[in-house]
Amino acid sequence: MTCKEYQHQITLFLYDELSESARFELETHLHNCESCQGAYESEKAMHSVLADDAIGWDDIPSDLLVESRKALADQLDRIEKKRSWWRMPAFSVVFTPMRMLESAALVAMGLALGVYVSNQRPVPLQTASNTGQDSQISLLRNGTISNLQVVNADPVTGQVELAGEVSQPLRFQGKMEDDTVRNLLFSALRDANNPGSRLKAVEILSQKPTDESIEEALINALVYDDDAGVRMRALEGLKKFADEQHVRAAFMHTLQNDDTAGIRIAAIDALMAHNSKDPAFAKSLEEAAKNDDNAYIRSKVLQFVGTSR
Amino acid sequence: MEAILKRTAQRVHESEDEKLLIEQAQNGDREAFEQLVRRHDRDILRLAFHMLGNREEAREVFQETFLKAYRSLGRFRFESSFYTWIYRIATNVSLDHLRKRQTLKEEISYESDTEMHPDRPALKDTLAATTYYSNPERRLYGKEVGEKIQEALKTLSEKERLVFELRHYQGLRLKMIGEIMGSTEETAKNYLFRATQKLRAYLTNV
Numbered sequence: 383m384t385c386k387e388y389q390h391q392i393t394l395f396l397y398d399e400l401s402e403s404a405r406f407e408l409e410t411h412l413h414n415c416e417s418c419q420g421a422y423e424s425e426k427a428m429h430s431v432l433a434d435d436a437i438g439w440d441d442i443p444s445d446l447l448v449e450s451r452k453a454l455a456d457q458l459d460r461i462e463k464k465r466s467w468w469r470m471p472a473f474s475v476v477f478t479p480m481r482m483l484e485s486a487a488l489v490a491m492g493l494a495l496g497v498y499v500s501n502q503r504p505v506p507l508q509t510a511s512n513t514g515q516d517s518q519i520s521l522l523r524n525g526t527i528s529n530l531q532v533v534n535a536d537p538v539t540g541q542v543e544l545a546g547e548v549s550q551p552l553r554f555q556g557k558m559e560d561d562t563v564r565n566l567l568f569s570a571l572r573d574a575n576n577p578g579s580r581l582k583a584v585e586i587l588s589q590k591p592t593d594e595s596i597e598e599a600l601i602n603a604l605v606y607d608d609d610a611g612v613r614m615r616a617l618e619g620l621k622k623f624a625d626e627q628h629v630r631a632a633f634m635h636t637l638q639n640d641d642t643a644g645i646r647i648a649a650i651d652a653l654m655a656h657n658s659k660d661p662a663f664a665k666s667l668e669e670a671a672k673n674d675d676n677a678y679i680r681s682k683v684l685q686f687v688g689t690s691r
Numbered sequence: 692m693e694a695i696l697k698r699t700a701q702r703v704h705e706s707e708d709e710k711l712l713i714e715q716a717q718n719g720d721r722e723a724f725e726q727l728v729r730r731h732d733r734d735i736l737r738l739a740f741h742m743l744g745n746r747e748e749a750r751e752v753f754q755e756t757f758l759k760a761y762r763s764l765g766r767f768r769f770e771s772s773f774y775t776w777i778y779r780i781a782t783n784v785s786l787d788h789l790r791k792r793q794t795l796k797e798e799i800s801y802e803s804d805t806e807m808h809p810d811r812p813a814l815k816d817t818l819a820a821t822t823y824y825s826n827p828e829r830r831l832y833g834k835e836v837g838e839k840i841q842e843a844l845k846t847l848s849e850k851e852r853l854v855f856e857l858r859h860y861q862g863l864r865l866k867m868i869g870e871i872m873g874s875t876e877e878t879a880k881n882y883l884f885r886a887t888q889k890l891r892a893y894l895t896n897v
Contacts, residue, residue, distance in 0.1 A: 393887045394880060397858060399865050428891050435840050436860050442737050448734055448745050450753040454728070457754060458721065458761065477722065595729075 383407075389421045444628030445635050448598075448605055453531045455572075492494045520615040558590050568599050584612050588619025599625065601632045617648050624656035634670050643676045650679055655685050709773055717765055718763040724764070728757055731774060734861070735781045741791075741860055742785040742852070745854070752788055756781040771870060778871045782857070786849050847886050854882035855890075 388411050394400050395408055412419050426632040437617050556563040570576075570583035584603050603616035617636065623629040635691040650671060657663055664687045671683040709730070717724035734751070739752035758827050767776060845850060850872070857863045857871065858879075865883065869876040 390884060393884050394865075397865075397883065399880070399883075425887075425891070428887070428894065431836065431894070432840065432859060432887075432890065435837055442733065442740050443746070446735055446749065447733065447741070450750045451728075451732065453750060454754050454757050457758060458724075461758075461761075462721065470768075 383411075385415060385418050388412075388415070388418050392422050392425045396426060402676075444601070444631040445605070447628075448601055448632070452602065452606055489529065504674065506591060538589070556608065558586070564593070564595065570593075571599055571603055577612060580607060580609060580612045581615060584615045588615060597629070601628065604632055605635055611687050613640065613642070614648065617645060617652070621648075621652045622656070624652040630657065634666065637667075637670050637674075637679075643679070645681075646671075646679055649683055654682065659686065659689055692819055692885065706772075710769070713764070713767060713769075713773055715769065716789055717767070724761060731777050732757070738778070738781055738856065738861060739785055742856055743788055748788055748792075752781065752784050755784045759784070775867060775870050778857075778863075778867075779873065786853065789849060789852075839894060840890070843890045846889055846893050851882050851886040851889065853878050855886040858883055 388408055389410050391404065395405060400408065410574075412422050417591070506664065536542075554562065554566060558564065565589055567583045570579045571587070573579050580603070584607075587600060590596065597620065600616045600619050604613050604620065607613050607616070613636075617633070620629050620632070621663060624633055630653065633649045633653050637646050637653070640646050640649070650667070653667060667683055668687050671679050672678055674683075709727070712723045716727055735756055736749060736753050739756070740746070740749040743749050743752060756777065760777055767773070771779075797893050844855070847855060853872070854865075854868055857868045858865060864872075865879040866876045869879040872879065
Protein backbone atom coordinates (compact mmCIF):
# COMPACT_ATOMS: atom_id res chain seq x y z
CA MET A 383 0.00 0.00 0.00
CA THR A 384 1.31 3.49 -0.83
CA CYS A 385 1.63 6.35 1.63
CA LYS A 386 -1.25 8.09 -0.16
CA GLU A 387 -3.47 5.08 0.45
CA TYR A 388 -2.46 4.91 4.10
CA GLN A 389 -3.23 8.61 4.47
CA HIS A 390 -6.63 7.95 2.96
CA GLN A 391 -7.24 5.51 5.79
CA ILE A 392 -6.40 7.97 8.57
CA THR A 393 -9.86 9.54 8.42
CA LEU A 394 -11.51 6.15 8.74
CA PHE A 395 -9.13 5.28 11.58
CA LEU A 396 -10.12 8.42 13.50
CA TYR A 397 -13.79 7.58 13.00
CA ASP A 398 -13.15 4.04 14.19
CA GLU A 399 -14.26 2.65 10.87
CA LEU A 400 -11.28 0.44 10.07
CA SER A 401 -11.24 -3.30 10.48
CA GLU A 402 -8.94 -4.74 13.12
CA SER A 403 -6.36 -5.89 10.57
CA ALA A 404 -6.39 -2.61 8.59
CA ARG A 405 -6.02 -0.72 11.81
CA PHE A 406 -3.03 -2.79 12.88
CA GLU A 407 -1.43 -2.35 9.47
CA LEU A 408 -1.92 1.42 9.56
CA GLU A 409 -0.54 1.73 13.10
CA THR A 410 2.54 -0.23 12.10
CA HIS A 411 3.03 1.97 9.05
CA LEU A 412 2.61 5.18 11.06
CA HIS A 413 5.23 3.94 13.47
CA ASN A 414 7.74 3.61 10.62
CA CYS A 415 6.81 6.52 8.30
CA GLU A 416 7.55 10.06 9.37
CA SER A 417 5.57 11.69 6.58
CA CYS A 418 2.41 9.67 7.32
CA GLN A 419 2.89 10.25 11.05
CA GLY A 420 2.88 14.00 10.32
CA ALA A 421 -0.29 13.66 8.26
CA TYR A 422 -1.85 11.67 11.07
CA GLU A 423 -1.00 14.34 13.69
CA SER A 424 -2.45 17.07 11.51
CA GLU A 425 -5.59 15.06 10.77
CA LYS A 426 -5.98 14.20 14.43
CA ALA A 427 -5.78 17.87 15.45
CA MET A 428 -8.47 18.75 12.93
CA HIS A 429 -10.60 15.82 14.06
CA SER A 430 -10.34 17.00 17.63
CA VAL A 431 -11.55 20.52 16.68
CA LEU A 432 -14.49 19.01 14.79
CA ALA A 433 -15.23 16.60 17.63
CA ASP A 434 -15.37 19.51 20.08
CA ASP A 435 -17.87 21.17 17.80
CA ALA A 436 -20.05 18.06 17.94
CA ILE A 437 -20.35 18.33 21.73
CA GLY A 438 -23.76 19.63 22.57
CA TRP A 439 -25.18 18.88 19.13
CA ASP A 440 -27.18 16.12 20.75
CA ASP A 441 -29.45 18.77 22.14
CA ILE A 442 -32.40 20.08 20.24
CA PRO A 443 -34.63 22.73 21.74
CA SER A 444 -37.30 20.73 23.55
CA ASP A 445 -39.99 23.25 22.66
CA LEU A 446 -39.14 22.59 19.01
CA LEU A 447 -39.73 18.88 19.56
CA VAL A 448 -43.03 19.58 21.30
CA GLU A 449 -44.11 21.98 18.54
CA SER A 450 -43.12 19.56 15.79
CA ARG A 451 -44.98 16.68 17.39
CA LYS A 452 -48.08 18.80 17.85
CA ALA A 453 -48.00 20.03 14.25
CA LEU A 454 -47.60 16.46 12.99
CA ALA A 455 -50.47 15.18 15.15
CA ASP A 456 -52.70 18.01 13.87
CA GLN A 457 -51.80 17.19 10.29
CA LEU A 458 -52.53 13.49 10.83
CA ASP A 459 -55.89 14.43 12.38
CA ARG A 460 -56.69 16.51 9.30
CA ILE A 461 -55.77 13.67 6.93
CA GLU A 462 -57.87 11.19 8.86
CA LYS A 463 -60.81 13.53 9.12
CA LYS A 464 -60.68 13.98 5.35
CA ARG A 465 -60.62 10.21 4.87
CA SER A 466 -63.63 9.68 7.12
CA TRP A 467 -65.56 12.36 5.20
CA TRP A 468 -65.15 10.32 2.07
CA ARG A 469 -66.62 7.36 3.86
CA MET A 470 -69.77 9.31 4.75
CA PRO A 471 -72.83 8.07 2.83
CA ALA A 472 -73.36 11.39 1.08
CA PHE A 473 -69.98 11.07 -0.58
CA SER A 474 -70.04 7.38 -1.20
CA VAL A 475 -70.29 6.34 -4.81
CA VAL A 476 -71.61 2.94 -3.86
CA PHE A 477 -74.38 4.13 -1.58
CA THR A 478 -77.46 3.58 -3.71
CA PRO A 479 -80.82 2.07 -2.73
CA MET A 480 -80.22 -0.74 -5.20
CA ARG A 481 -76.94 -1.66 -3.56
CA MET A 482 -78.61 -1.50 -0.15
CA LEU A 483 -81.30 -3.95 -1.22
CA GLU A 484 -78.76 -6.16 -2.86
CA SER A 485 -76.57 -6.31 0.20
CA ALA A 486 -79.47 -6.68 2.60
CA ALA A 487 -80.58 -9.71 0.65
CA LEU A 488 -77.09 -11.17 0.75
CA VAL A 489 -76.88 -10.64 4.50
CA ALA A 490 -80.25 -12.29 4.95
CA MET A 491 -79.04 -15.28 2.99
CA GLY A 492 -76.43 -15.75 5.65
CA LEU A 493 -73.48 -15.29 3.38
CA ALA A 494 -70.11 -13.98 4.47
CA LEU A 495 -70.12 -10.69 6.29
CA GLY A 496 -67.19 -8.33 6.68
CA VAL A 497 -67.61 -5.44 9.00
CA TYR A 498 -65.43 -2.51 8.35
CA VAL A 499 -65.61 -0.05 11.16
CA SER A 500 -64.67 3.52 10.46
CA ASN A 501 -64.16 5.37 13.69
CA GLN A 502 -62.68 8.62 12.38
CA ARG A 503 -59.45 6.84 11.61
CA PRO A 504 -58.60 3.95 9.32
CA VAL A 505 -58.98 0.62 11.06
CA PRO A 506 -58.07 -2.84 9.90
CA LEU A 507 -60.67 -4.71 7.92
CA GLN A 508 -62.19 -7.34 10.18
CA THR A 509 -63.70 -10.40 8.59
CA ALA A 510 -66.17 -12.88 9.89
CA SER A 511 -63.50 -15.56 9.99
CA ASN A 512 -60.98 -13.64 12.09
CA THR A 513 -63.26 -11.98 14.57
CA GLY A 514 -65.59 -14.85 15.32
CA GLN A 515 -69.33 -14.79 15.59
CA ASP A 516 -69.42 -13.97 19.30
CA SER A 517 -67.37 -10.79 19.06
CA GLN A 518 -69.54 -9.53 16.20
CA ILE A 519 -72.71 -10.16 18.14
CA SER A 520 -71.24 -8.36 21.15
CA LEU A 521 -70.09 -5.50 18.88
CA LEU A 522 -73.60 -5.04 17.55
CA ARG A 523 -75.29 -5.52 20.93
CA ASN A 524 -73.14 -3.15 23.03
CA GLY A 525 -72.11 -0.56 20.48
CA THR A 526 -74.06 2.19 18.78
CA ILE A 527 -73.66 2.03 15.02
CA SER A 528 -73.96 5.13 12.87
CA ASN A 529 -73.12 6.26 9.33
CA LEU A 530 -73.45 2.69 8.13
CA GLN A 531 -72.86 2.22 4.44
CA VAL A 532 -72.26 -0.61 2.03
CA VAL A 533 -68.80 -0.29 0.61
CA ASN A 534 -68.98 -3.32 -1.62
CA ALA A 535 -71.24 -6.26 -2.36
CA ASP A 536 -70.27 -9.02 -4.71
CA PRO A 537 -73.30 -11.07 -5.80
CA VAL A 538 -71.05 -13.82 -7.17
CA THR A 539 -69.03 -14.54 -4.03
CA GLY A 540 -71.64 -13.20 -1.65
CA GLN A 541 -69.01 -11.04 0.05
CA VAL A 542 -70.36 -7.85 1.62
CA GLU A 543 -68.29 -5.03 3.02
CA LEU A 544 -69.87 -2.50 5.34
CA ALA A 545 -68.47 0.68 6.79
CA GLY A 546 -69.73 2.75 9.66
CA GLU A 547 -68.91 4.08 13.07
CA VAL A 548 -69.32 2.14 16.29
CA SER A 549 -69.26 3.83 19.67
CA GLN A 550 -69.02 1.45 22.52
CA PRO A 551 -69.20 2.07 26.24
CA LEU A 552 -65.81 1.58 27.83
CA ARG A 553 -64.87 0.70 31.37
CA PHE A 554 -61.29 -0.11 32.05
CA GLN A 555 -59.44 -0.59 35.28
CA GLY A 556 -55.74 -0.89 35.82
CA LYS A 557 -52.66 0.64 37.37
CA MET A 558 -50.79 3.65 36.05
CA GLU A 559 -47.91 1.38 35.06
CA ASP A 560 -50.21 -0.31 32.55
CA ASP A 561 -49.66 0.96 28.99
CA THR A 562 -53.37 0.82 28.15
CA VAL A 563 -54.26 2.92 31.19
CA ARG A 564 -51.64 5.47 30.29
CA ASN A 565 -52.67 5.57 26.64
CA LEU A 566 -56.31 6.06 27.61
CA LEU A 567 -55.27 8.92 29.87
CA PHE A 568 -53.23 10.45 27.04
CA SER A 569 -56.31 10.17 24.81
CA ALA A 570 -58.39 11.88 27.48
CA LEU A 571 -55.76 14.62 27.63
CA ARG A 572 -56.15 15.19 23.89
CA ASP A 573 -59.94 15.34 24.00
CA ALA A 574 -60.41 18.90 22.76
CA ASN A 575 -64.13 18.98 23.55
CA ASN A 576 -63.86 17.94 27.14
CA PRO A 577 -61.76 20.18 29.41
CA GLY A 578 -63.15 18.43 32.50
CA SER A 579 -61.81 15.12 31.31
CA ARG A 580 -58.46 16.71 30.40
CA LEU A 581 -58.19 18.21 33.87
CA LYS A 582 -58.93 14.88 35.50
CA ALA A 583 -56.39 13.15 33.25
CA VAL A 584 -53.69 15.70 33.97
CA GLU A 585 -54.37 15.39 37.71
CA ILE A 586 -53.91 11.63 37.59
CA LEU A 587 -50.82 11.80 35.38
CA SER A 588 -49.28 14.45 37.64
CA GLN A 589 -49.34 12.05 40.54
CA LYS A 590 -46.65 9.88 38.94
CA PRO A 591 -44.75 11.88 36.35
CA THR A 592 -41.74 9.59 36.58
CA ASP A 593 -42.22 8.09 33.15
CA GLU A 594 -40.79 10.01 30.18
CA SER A 595 -43.99 9.66 28.14
CA ILE A 596 -46.02 11.10 31.02
CA GLU A 597 -43.58 13.96 31.36
CA GLU A 598 -43.96 14.71 27.65
CA ALA A 599 -47.75 14.56 27.86
CA LEU A 600 -47.65 17.03 30.76
CA ILE A 601 -45.32 19.36 28.84
CA ASN A 602 -47.70 19.21 25.89
CA ALA A 603 -50.62 20.08 28.14
CA LEU A 604 -48.66 22.93 29.74
CA VAL A 605 -47.68 24.45 26.41
CA TYR A 606 -50.75 23.81 24.27
CA ASP A 607 -53.87 23.24 26.31
CA ASP A 608 -56.48 26.00 25.94
CA ASP A 609 -57.71 25.56 29.47
CA ALA A 610 -55.77 27.47 32.15
CA GLY A 611 -56.76 24.94 34.83
CA VAL A 612 -55.25 22.08 32.83
CA ARG A 613 -52.07 24.07 32.16
CA MET A 614 -51.70 24.97 35.84
CA ARG A 615 -52.18 21.37 36.95
CA ALA A 616 -49.63 20.17 34.38
CA LEU A 617 -47.16 22.75 35.65
CA GLU A 618 -47.66 21.59 39.22
CA GLY A 619 -47.00 18.03 38.17
CA LEU A 620 -43.77 19.02 36.47
CA LYS A 621 -42.51 21.41 39.16
CA LYS A 622 -40.08 19.08 40.83
CA PHE A 623 -38.37 18.44 37.49
CA ALA A 624 -37.86 22.14 36.78
CA ASP A 625 -34.10 21.61 36.83
CA GLU A 626 -34.27 19.19 33.88
CA GLN A 627 -33.45 20.78 30.57
CA HIS A 628 -36.66 20.07 28.65
CA VAL A 629 -38.93 20.89 31.59
CA ARG A 630 -36.98 24.09 32.16
CA ALA A 631 -37.42 25.00 28.48
CA ALA A 632 -41.17 24.39 28.74
CA PHE A 633 -41.39 26.58 31.86
CA MET A 634 -39.43 29.35 30.12
CA HIS A 635 -41.84 29.08 27.20
CA THR A 636 -44.76 29.40 29.63
CA LEU A 637 -43.12 32.37 31.31
CA GLN A 638 -42.82 34.14 27.97
CA ASN A 639 -46.08 33.12 26.34
CA ASP A 640 -48.81 32.11 28.78
CA ASP A 641 -51.65 34.65 29.04
CA THR A 642 -52.50 33.76 32.62
CA ALA A 643 -50.38 35.64 35.13
CA GLY A 644 -50.99 33.01 37.83
CA ILE A 645 -49.42 30.33 35.64
CA ARG A 646 -46.46 32.55 34.78
CA ILE A 647 -45.95 33.21 38.49
CA ALA A 648 -46.04 29.49 39.24
CA ALA A 649 -43.54 28.94 36.41
CA ILE A 650 -41.07 31.54 37.66
CA ASP A 651 -41.40 30.32 41.25
CA ALA A 652 -40.64 26.75 40.16
CA LEU A 653 -37.72 27.84 37.97
CA MET A 654 -36.17 29.83 40.80
CA ALA A 655 -36.74 27.14 43.41
CA HIS A 656 -35.25 24.30 41.41
CA ASN A 657 -32.36 25.91 39.58
CA SER A 658 -29.05 27.10 40.92
CA LYS A 659 -28.31 30.78 40.78
CA ASP A 660 -25.78 30.69 38.03
CA PRO A 661 -25.38 33.95 36.10
CA ALA A 662 -26.15 32.44 32.67
CA PHE A 663 -29.47 31.04 33.85
CA ALA A 664 -30.28 34.29 35.70
CA LYS A 665 -29.61 36.19 32.48
CA SER A 666 -31.99 33.97 30.47
CA LEU A 667 -34.64 34.38 33.16
CA GLU A 668 -34.19 38.12 33.12
CA GLU A 669 -34.54 38.20 29.33
CA ALA A 670 -37.69 36.12 29.53
CA ALA A 671 -39.43 38.10 32.24
CA LYS A 672 -38.06 41.64 32.33
CA ASN A 673 -40.94 43.05 30.27
CA ASP A 674 -43.69 41.02 31.91
CA ASP A 675 -46.92 42.93 32.59
CA ASN A 676 -46.99 41.54 36.08
CA ALA A 677 -45.05 43.54 38.70
CA TYR A 678 -44.61 40.53 40.99
CA ILE A 679 -42.87 38.59 38.20
CA ARG A 680 -40.60 41.52 37.38
CA SER A 681 -39.65 41.99 41.04
CA LYS A 682 -39.03 38.25 41.50
CA VAL A 683 -36.69 38.10 38.56
CA LEU A 684 -34.80 41.21 39.67
CA GLN A 685 -34.35 39.68 43.10
CA PHE A 686 -33.08 36.43 41.57
CA VAL A 687 -30.68 38.23 39.24
CA GLY A 688 -29.42 40.39 42.13
CA THR A 689 -28.62 37.43 44.37
CA SER A 690 -26.98 35.47 41.56
CA ARG A 691 -24.31 38.11 41.05
CA MET B 692 -21.34 -12.66 28.89
CA GLU B 693 -24.60 -12.40 30.75
CA ALA B 694 -24.78 -8.70 29.90
CA ILE B 695 -24.21 -9.44 26.21
CA LEU B 696 -26.93 -12.09 26.21
CA LYS B 697 -29.24 -9.68 28.01
CA ARG B 698 -28.52 -6.93 25.47
CA THR B 699 -29.06 -9.33 22.57
CA ALA B 700 -32.35 -10.50 24.07
CA GLN B 701 -33.35 -6.87 24.56
CA ARG B 702 -32.54 -6.05 20.92
CA VAL B 703 -34.49 -9.06 19.67
CA HIS B 704 -37.42 -8.04 21.85
CA GLU B 705 -37.26 -4.46 20.57
CA SER B 706 -37.09 -5.48 16.94
CA GLU B 707 -40.02 -7.92 17.35
CA ASP B 708 -41.93 -5.24 19.15
CA GLU B 709 -41.18 -2.77 16.36
CA LYS B 710 -42.23 -5.29 13.71
CA LEU B 711 -45.55 -5.68 15.47
CA LEU B 712 -46.00 -1.91 15.68
CA ILE B 713 -45.23 -1.54 11.97
CA GLU B 714 -47.77 -4.22 11.07
CA GLN B 715 -50.38 -2.59 13.27
CA ALA B 716 -49.64 0.80 11.72
CA GLN B 717 -49.85 -0.73 8.24
CA ASN B 718 -53.33 -1.89 9.19
CA GLY B 719 -54.30 1.66 9.99
CA ASP B 720 -53.61 1.75 13.73
CA ARG B 721 -52.71 5.39 14.35
CA GLU B 722 -51.65 4.75 17.94
CA ALA B 723 -49.06 2.24 16.68
CA PHE B 724 -47.85 4.74 14.10
CA GLU B 725 -47.47 7.39 16.80
CA GLN B 726 -45.44 4.98 18.91
CA LEU B 727 -43.12 4.40 15.96
CA VAL B 728 -42.81 8.15 15.51
CA ARG B 729 -41.90 8.60 19.16
CA ARG B 730 -39.12 6.06 18.86
CA HIS B 731 -37.35 7.97 16.14
CA ASP B 732 -38.59 11.54 16.09
CA ARG B 733 -35.81 13.04 18.22
CA ASP B 734 -33.17 11.64 15.87
CA ILE B 735 -35.04 12.87 12.81
CA LEU B 736 -35.55 16.34 14.25
CA ARG B 737 -31.90 16.53 15.26
CA LEU B 738 -30.83 15.58 11.75
CA ALA B 739 -33.18 18.12 10.18
CA PHE B 740 -32.16 20.86 12.60
CA HIS B 741 -28.48 20.34 11.91
CA MET B 742 -28.83 19.92 8.18
CA LEU B 743 -31.03 22.96 7.69
CA GLY B 744 -29.79 25.04 10.62
CA ASN B 745 -33.08 26.69 11.51
CA ARG B 746 -36.24 25.81 13.38
CA GLU B 747 -38.80 26.51 10.68
CA GLU B 748 -37.27 24.30 8.04
CA ALA B 749 -36.42 21.63 10.61
CA ARG B 750 -40.08 21.51 11.61
CA GLU B 751 -41.12 21.27 7.96
CA VAL B 752 -38.67 18.45 7.27
CA PHE B 753 -39.85 16.65 10.41
CA GLN B 754 -43.47 16.87 9.34
CA GLU B 755 -42.85 16.00 5.70
CA THR B 756 -40.77 12.98 6.70
CA PHE B 757 -43.37 11.44 8.96
CA LEU B 758 -46.26 12.25 6.65
CA LYS B 759 -44.42 10.54 3.80
CA ALA B 760 -43.78 7.58 6.09
CA TYR B 761 -47.45 7.54 7.09
CA ARG B 762 -48.59 7.53 3.48
CA SER B 763 -46.13 4.94 2.24
CA LEU B 764 -45.91 2.66 5.27
CA GLY B 765 -48.12 0.16 3.45
CA ARG B 766 -45.30 -0.34 0.98
CA PHE B 767 -42.67 -1.01 3.67
CA ARG B 768 -41.60 -4.63 3.14
CA PHE B 769 -39.14 -5.16 6.04
CA GLU B 770 -36.25 -5.34 3.58
CA SER B 771 -34.36 -2.83 5.71
CA SER B 772 -34.83 -1.76 9.30
CA PHE B 773 -37.50 0.83 9.95
CA TYR B 774 -34.77 3.07 11.31
CA THR B 775 -32.87 2.98 8.00
CA TRP B 776 -36.08 3.48 6.05
CA ILE B 777 -37.22 6.53 8.02
CA TYR B 778 -33.71 8.02 7.92
CA ARG B 779 -33.68 7.54 4.14
CA ILE B 780 -36.90 9.51 3.85
CA ALA B 781 -35.59 12.22 6.19
CA THR B 782 -32.31 12.61 4.34
CA ASN B 783 -34.09 12.87 0.98
CA VAL B 784 -36.48 15.48 2.33
CA SER B 785 -33.56 17.40 3.88
CA LEU B 786 -31.64 17.34 0.61
CA ASP B 787 -34.73 18.57 -1.24
CA HIS B 788 -34.95 21.50 1.16
CA LEU B 789 -31.27 22.29 0.71
CA ARG B 790 -31.75 22.24 -3.07
CA LYS B 791 -34.81 24.48 -2.87
CA ARG B 792 -32.90 26.85 -0.66
CA GLN B 793 -30.09 26.95 -3.18
CA THR B 794 -32.54 27.79 -5.96
CA LEU B 795 -34.14 30.46 -3.81
CA LYS B 796 -30.76 31.91 -2.99
CA GLU B 797 -30.03 32.24 -6.67
CA GLU B 798 -33.35 33.95 -7.26
CA ILE B 799 -33.25 36.38 -4.39
CA SER B 800 -30.44 38.76 -3.85
CA TYR B 801 -30.00 39.67 -0.23
CA GLU B 802 -28.85 43.12 -1.22
CA SER B 803 -31.86 43.88 -3.39
CA ASP B 804 -34.14 42.71 -0.61
CA THR B 805 -32.63 45.27 1.72
CA GLU B 806 -32.74 47.97 -0.91
CA MET B 807 -36.40 47.36 -1.63
CA HIS B 808 -37.39 47.27 2.04
CA PRO B 809 -34.94 49.46 3.96
CA ASP B 810 -37.18 49.38 7.05
CA ARG B 811 -36.89 45.59 7.35
CA PRO B 812 -33.86 43.72 8.64
CA ALA B 813 -31.85 42.14 5.84
CA LEU B 814 -32.96 38.64 4.96
CA LYS B 815 -29.51 37.27 5.69
CA ASP B 816 -29.69 38.74 9.22
CA THR B 817 -33.10 37.24 9.78
CA LEU B 818 -31.88 33.86 8.62
CA ALA B 819 -28.78 34.14 10.76
CA ALA B 820 -30.86 35.08 13.77
CA THR B 821 -32.85 31.87 13.59
CA THR B 822 -29.98 29.47 13.14
CA TYR B 823 -28.64 27.00 15.63
CA TYR B 824 -26.48 29.74 17.07
CA SER B 825 -29.51 31.66 18.25
CA ASN B 826 -29.62 29.10 21.04
CA PRO B 827 -28.03 30.95 24.00
CA GLU B 828 -26.29 27.84 25.29
CA ARG B 829 -24.75 27.37 21.86
CA ARG B 830 -23.65 30.99 21.75
CA LEU B 831 -21.61 30.50 24.85
CA TYR B 832 -19.72 27.59 23.33
CA GLY B 833 -16.88 28.39 20.97
CA LYS B 834 -19.02 30.55 18.76
CA GLU B 835 -16.21 31.65 16.56
CA VAL B 836 -14.83 28.18 15.85
CA GLY B 837 -18.34 26.83 15.46
CA GLU B 838 -19.22 29.50 12.94
CA LYS B 839 -16.10 28.80 10.94
CA ILE B 840 -17.03 25.13 10.84
CA GLN B 841 -20.52 26.09 9.70
CA GLU B 842 -19.01 28.13 6.90
CA ALA B 843 -16.72 25.26 6.00
CA LEU B 844 -19.67 22.85 5.89
CA LYS B 845 -21.22 25.03 3.21
CA THR B 846 -18.33 24.22 0.89
CA LEU B 847 -19.29 20.54 0.85
CA SER B 848 -21.46 18.98 -1.82
CA GLU B 849 -24.89 17.75 -0.71
CA LYS B 850 -23.79 14.13 -0.41
CA GLU B 851 -20.56 15.01 1.38
CA ARG B 852 -22.52 17.19 3.78
CA LEU B 853 -25.02 14.42 4.39
CA VAL B 854 -22.44 11.71 5.05
CA PHE B 855 -20.44 14.01 7.30
CA GLU B 856 -23.57 14.98 9.21
CA LEU B 857 -24.69 11.39 9.68
CA ARG B 858 -21.26 10.12 10.70
CA HIS B 859 -19.82 13.02 12.65
CA TYR B 860 -22.85 14.53 14.36
CA GLN B 861 -25.37 11.71 14.35
CA GLY B 862 -22.79 8.99 15.04
CA LEU B 863 -24.16 6.48 12.52
CA ARG B 864 -21.83 3.82 11.16
CA LEU B 865 -20.74 4.15 7.52
CA LYS B 866 -22.37 0.81 6.66
CA MET B 867 -25.75 2.14 7.73
CA ILE B 868 -25.13 5.47 6.01
CA GLY B 869 -24.47 3.55 2.79
CA GLU B 870 -27.82 1.78 3.23
CA ILE B 871 -29.61 5.04 3.97
CA MET B 872 -28.20 6.53 0.78
CA GLY B 873 -29.22 3.47 -1.16
CA SER B 874 -25.53 2.93 -1.87
CA THR B 875 -22.57 1.09 -0.36
CA GLU B 876 -20.29 1.50 2.62
CA GLU B 877 -17.41 2.15 0.22
CA THR B 878 -19.25 5.09 -1.34
CA ALA B 879 -20.01 6.49 2.10
CA LYS B 880 -16.30 6.14 3.01
CA ASN B 881 -15.31 8.13 -0.06
CA TYR B 882 -17.76 10.90 0.70
CA LEU B 883 -16.55 11.09 4.30
CA PHE B 884 -12.95 11.25 3.16
CA ARG B 885 -13.67 14.02 0.65
CA ALA B 886 -15.72 15.95 3.22
CA THR B 887 -12.97 15.91 5.84
CA GLN B 888 -10.36 16.91 3.26
CA LYS B 889 -12.45 19.88 2.15
CA LEU B 890 -13.12 20.93 5.74
CA ARG B 891 -9.44 20.72 6.54
CA ALA B 892 -8.52 22.77 3.48
CA TYR B 893 -11.06 25.45 4.36
CA LEU B 894 -10.33 25.61 8.06
CA THR B 895 -6.56 25.75 7.70
CA ASN B 896 -6.92 28.69 5.33
CA VAL B 897 -9.01 30.87 7.66
